[in-house]
Structures are given as C-alpha cells and as structure tokens.
Amino acid sequence: MSAPARPRILSGIQPSGKLHLGNYFGAIRQHIALQHEGSAYYFIADYHALTTLQDRQLFAEAVRDVALDYLALGLDPSAAVLWRQSDVPEVTELTWLLATVTGMGLLERGHSYKDKIARGITPRAGLFLYPVLMAADILAFESDLVPVGKDQVQHVEMTQDMAESFHAAYGCSVFVRPEARLAEGAAVVPGIDGQKMSKSYGNTIEIFASGKPLKKRVMSVVTDSLGVDDAKDPESCTIFQLYRLMASEAQTGEMAEHLRRGGYGYGDAKKELLAAIESTFAEARARRIELAADPDHVEDVLATGARRAREVARRVLGAAREAVGMRGRPIDA
Numbered sequence: 001m002s003a004p005a006r007p008r009i010l011s012g013i014q015p016s017g018k019l020h021l022g023n024y025f026g027a028i029r030q031h032i033a034l035q036h037e038g039s040a041y042y043f044i045a046d047y048h049a050l051t052t053l054q055d056r057q058l059f060a061e062a063v064r065d066v067a068l069d070y071l072a073l074g075l076d077p078s079a080a081v082l083w084r085q086s087d088v089p090e091v092t093e094l095t096w097l098l099a100t101v102t103g104m105g106l107l108e109r110g111h112s113y114k115d116k117i118a119r120g121i122t123p124r125a126g127l128f129l130y131p132v133l134m135a136a137d138i139l140a141f142e143s144d145l146v147p148v149g150k151d152q153v154q155h156v157e158m159t160q161d162m163a164e165s166f167h168a169a170y171g172c173s174v175f176v177r178p179e180a181r182l183a184e185g186a187a188v189v190p191g192i193d194g195q196k197m198s199k200s201y202g203n204t205i206e207i208f209a210s211g212k213p214l215k216k217r218v219m220s221v222v223t224d225s226l227g228v229d230d231a232k233d234p235e236s237c238t239i240f241q242l243y244r245l246m247a248s249e250a251q252t253g254e255m256a257e258h259l260r261r262g263g264y265g266y267g268d269a270k271k272e273l274l275a276a277i278e279s280t281f282a283e284a285r286a287r288r289i290e291l292a293a294d295p296d297h298v299e300d301v302l303a304t305g306a307r308r309a310r311e312v313a314r315r316v317l318g319a320a321r322e323a324v325g326m327r328g329r330p331i332d333a
Contacts, residue, residue, distance in 0.1 A: 007038040009181075010143035012045035012085065012134075015062035016053050019069045020204035021277075022189040022197030025245050030147055032074040040080035041141050041309065042070070044302075047085050047092070048134070051127045067298050069207060072288035083305035085137065090313035095129075095136040097320050101165040102132055111154050119200065135159035140313040142176040149182070156180035172323040174316065187245060192221045194238045205242075205277070208285055218274045219267075228265035239269040246276040 011031055019028070034040055044066045046059070053059050063084065075082060085091065107113070110131050117123050138146055138159045146156050156178055163175040188196060191203025198204070205217045221238050234240040234256040244252040255272060258264035291298055318328040 007144040008041060008142055008176075009034050009038040009145045009147065010041045010043075010138060010141050010178075011147055012043050012048065012137055013066050013070070014045045014049050015059070015066045016049050017062060017199040018065065018204070018206045018208075020197055020199070020206050021242070021245070022191070022204065024073070024207050025187040025189050026149065027147070028070065028073055031070075034147060035076060035080040038145065041143070042075070042080055042082050043085045043088075043137065043309070044083070045085050045137070048130065051124065051130060052121065064295075064298070067302060068288055068291050071291055071298065071301065072284045073207075074284070077301045077304065081305045081308050083302055083309045087302070087306035088140070088309050088313050090310065090317040091133070091136045091140050094140050094313075094317050094320060095133045097324060098135055098139075098162045098166060099129065099132045101169045102162050103165075106158060106161055107131060110158070111151070131155055131158045132162065135162045138178050139163055139175045140316050141309065142312060142316060143178045144176060145181040146178050147181045153180045153182070166320070166323075170323040172319075174319045174323055189245065190238045190241050192217060192238070194222055207281060208288060210278070210285065214277065215274060218270050218277070221266075221270060221273070223266040226266075229262050231262040232259040232264075232266075234259045237266075237269070239266060239273050243269070243273045243276055246280040247272075251276075 011027070013027075013031075031040070031042060044063055046063050049059065049062065053062065067082065070082060071077075107128055110128075113123075113128055113130065116127060121127065134155050135158060138156070139162075146159075148156060157180070159178055163177065166175065167173055191197035191201055192205065193201065193203045195201055195203060205214070209217060221242070223237070223239065224232075226232055237259060240255060240259060243255055247255070255269060259269065314329070322328045
C-alpha cells in the first residue's frame, strides 16, 4: 500500500511593511514548522498589497524584505515553495473566472472589507474583490489546508463557496476543496500600546530591529502608573506578555514573581524584554545580513519557486478554461 500523500499547505504573506513580532508568533513560526509536515506553498502577496501600499519604492523594498525575512527565519527552499504572487499570472486569470460566478452578497459580507472601510480606507474595487483573488490563490494550487487565524476563517469559507458556485455553473469538478487550519500555538501578540500588534495601529516591534531603534520601541511599551516598590499583576502587564513569548519557562516564572513581589520596576522588565528579543533573533539576524548581501540567491529562490508553482497553476487553470468552453491553454502557453 502506498503512503498517503502529504497535504498541500498554502499561505500568503502580504508585503505591506516591516514584519513584526505579531507576524512571527502569529503566523511565521507556524509556517516554518509546517514546511516539514506537508507540501508547503508560500507566496508573497504583492497583488494584495497594492490595495493599501501604493508607493513604488516602498513596495519593492517590502517584497524583498519578506523574502529575506522568511529565508532568514528558517524557510528551506528545498522543503517549501516560495514565490512572488505576481510571477504566476495564471492566478489573475482564474480570479476573473471565479468573479463571474461570485455573488455580490458574498463579497459584501466580507469581514475584512467592512473592517477596513470602518478604519477609513478608501472603498476601491480592488479591496472589494480581494476575497476573489484570495480564492484564486488558494484554488490554483490545489491547496488542502490553509493555516489561518480565527479572524480569517471566513476567507476560506468564501473560497469554498466560490468553488462550489463554479462547479454548479459548469457541471464540473475542477477544484480541490480547501479547509481552514487554525494555527496551533499561534499567539495574539500585544503591541507597545497593549492593543493587538498591527502595522495598522503603528504599535509594532519589528523582528529585525536592533540597536537604538529596537531599544526605543521596547522602552515605549505602555505601562500603568505603579511604582517600583508596588506589586504588579503579570497578566495585565504588556511587557510580561511579550517576554514570555521568547523566554524559557523558568525565566518567565522568575519575572512573574519579581512583578508580584514588588521592588522590581517596569524599566527592569523592559531591559529583560530587550535582551530576550536580541537573543531570540540573533542567529536569524546574522543570516539575514548574509542573504541581503547575495540578492542573486534570493532572486533565484523566488524564480525557482514561481516555476514550481506555475506547474500546478497551469494545470488547474487549463481545467477551468476547458470547463467554461475555452481552450485549455492560451495560444502562447
């Protein structure tokens, strides 16, 4: 009996700014671990980023930074496929095929769209159609599992709905049904203001910040007005919440005890948090410096990943084109 096929795991990383601790402990750490559990496909979602980032230079830098960060943090190109979304044009064609069978009501119910509009982002068509492009990202690569946080499960459910609508419209069975996988061990990471860490809130601590910029961010973590001698509750302390993501169990227990006992100020805790961040990412920071000095290697990784990804996407798009009555492949393919 042959061994069961390893599930295909797919996720996208949007290059909308410097990656931060929330990105790492909420997603990246899980992505790196999953590359050894299945057939891992990870793409840099540069088309998605255009809905919010429209500065040519910053955009190009953000795409490069995501590639550098993931490779430095442990993504293995021999174990996982990494590519730029825009290097696989089959996805955008599939987006249109899906859009023709997707109801407006489904998109209008999108939590992400409504949340971004509520935050004052201009309601452009690209933002509204974001879930269709995301569905194409997932379906084009025959994805079995899509690791997401609870707030993103709806995107996978919408993808399932679009695939079913396409199958019903054309009496076919082209797409693999994807399932959401809630990220195990993923953490909700507080920002320096105590809210969820997010680039949108400007409250992040960058993964690869160092020196004075890192110290400035850590020392900016908001605390209450309790003095050095006062007893403090670790569970309501943002410094402690961040520290225990990186510290050992013994170190975490020691800081908690210091806070509860008193005679230990927030400044002391911030110094320990700073040391923990420096230590946790020291090796990855050194690898990133090496990678940044060899841009041809990074580009080769992305180009190789795109070729591997396109092999799957072409097959899926060909089946979808045939289902609607088109040639299986464009004339120039």
